[in-house]
Amino acid sequence: MKLTILTLFPEMFPSILNESIIKRAINNNLVEVNLINFRDFATNKHKTVDDTPYGGGAGMLLQVEPIYRALKSIPGSDTALKILLTPQGKLYNQSIAKDLLDNEHIILVCGHYEGFDERVRDYIDLEISIGDYVLTGGEIAALAIMDSVIRLIPGALGSEDSYIHDSFYEDSLDYPQYTKPREFDGKKVPDVLLSGNHAEIAKWRENQKQKRTKERRPDLLKKTQQ
Ligand code: ADE
Numbered sequence: 001m002k003l004t005i006l007t008l009f010p011e012m013f014p015s016i017l018n019e020s021i022i023k024r025a026i027n028n029n030l031v032e033v034n035l036i037n038f039r040d041f042a043t044n045k046h047k048t049v050d051d052t053p054y055g056g057g058a059g060m061l062l063q064v065e066p067i068y069r070a071l072k073s074i075p076g077s078d079t080a081l082k083i084l085l086t087p088q089g090k091l092y093n094q095s096i097a098k099d100l101l102d103n104e105h106i107i108l109v110c111g112h113y114e115g116f117d118e119r120v121r122d123y124i125d126l127e128i129s130i131g132d133y134v135l136t137g138g139e140i141a142a143l144a145i146m147d148s149v150i151r152l153i154p155g156a157l158g159s160e161d162s163y164i165h166d167s168f169y170e171d172s173l174d175y176p177q178y179t180k181p182r183e184f185d186g187k188k189v190p191d192v193l194l195s196g197n198h199a200e201i202a203k204w205r206e207n208q209k210q211k212r213t214k215e216r217r218p219d220l221l222k223k224t225q226q
């Protein structure tokens with residue numbers, strides 16, 4: 001899989017790309033990540049990529065041409081899935097993350113400042129929001145999407161099926177987990193987990209999953225019943 005990020009702030013990415021599971025996935029050639037600064041595609045000598053909105057109003061808007069030219073410069077951009085990060089996009093979730101995995105090449109376009117010229121949308125296949133709040137730009141959203149997709153690539157997590165137990169894997173939250181010590185500050189690990197009875201443990205975990213999802217995210221259960 002190939003991920004290309006169009007951003008005015010490529011320096012925001014290396015710290016995440018150079019750590020842990022993401023770093024290993026890149027080093028093992030499971031994913032290739034390319035960063036493109038679309039300021040390099042500015043059409044004026046001052047390399048500005050934003051301007052004031054027609055009709056007036058506060059702030060600056062990203063211009064369409066640098067983004068268009070940056071997209072055109074990417075080999076295979078015609079067939080890649082081009083995603084724009086915006087609070088106006090489709091609300092991101094685990095099911096979209098799984099769908100994105102089917103794409104060989106994804107281009108993530110990060111907006112910044114007040115917004116962008118509406119015509120940017122004409123060169124985009126999908127708009128995604130990572131939540132109902134406004135970030136200063138699309139970079140953190142792009143990182144969240146990259147992280148959540150890369151960990152689903154077969155072989156990216158150490159153990160093949162680690163993500164099967166994830167919260168949201170089957171529209172439910174994960175069960176509670178414990179590690180050593182057996183007792184801390186008077187709080188004990190549930191006996192069933194120490195019993196060695198795998199069938200009982202599996203049953204307990206399934207019950208806990210359902211209880212937790214019902215208590216915290218009843219909307220997920222409704223989704224499964226639809
Ligand atoms: N850019 C600014 N806010 C955003 C959000 N919530 N999701 C995706 N991109 C954004």
